[in-house]
Amino acid sequence: MKPDFKYRTFISHKKTDEDGSETKDSLLAQQIHSMFTSRGVSSFLATDSVAKLGETEFMRVIDKALEEADVLIIVATSEKNLNSRWVRYEWESFGWYRRIRLRKQNIQL
Numbered sequence: 001m002k003p004d005f006k007y008r009t010f011i012s013h014k015k016t017d018e019d020g021s022e023t024k025d026s027l028l029a030q031q032i033h034s035m036f037t038s039r040g041v042s043s044f045l046a047t048d049s050v051a052k053l054g055e056t057e058f059m060r061v062i063d064k065a066l067e068e069a070d071v072l073i074i075v076a077t078s079e080k081n082l083n084s085r086w087v088r089y090e091w092e093s094f095g096w097y098r099r100i101r102l103r104k105q106n107i108q109l
Helices: 024-038 055-068 085-108
Strands: 009-013 071-075
Touching (some): 009 085, 071 085
16 A cells, blocks of 8 residues: 555554554544545545555555645544554654655745
């Protein structure tokens, strides 16, 4: 799965608990994604098919979607989930991409 267009939103969440069961965050993220999609808002939500790509390819797809997204939505029902590896990676990366985008806009003005 490769992003083919610019995403308006990127939905970040912790997908599974330590025991492998799906988190409440994941269910909420899916509902948000469905709501946006039904209203024509392009949003990125990592799916099982993306997760099966292997870490290097997964990170490339995630990075591209984060770079293109205008808005980051973090779904976290606990501090533990908020501080999970991928959620932290996504919010830190999104901030980095936003800073680069703002610098480019300032240079072009």
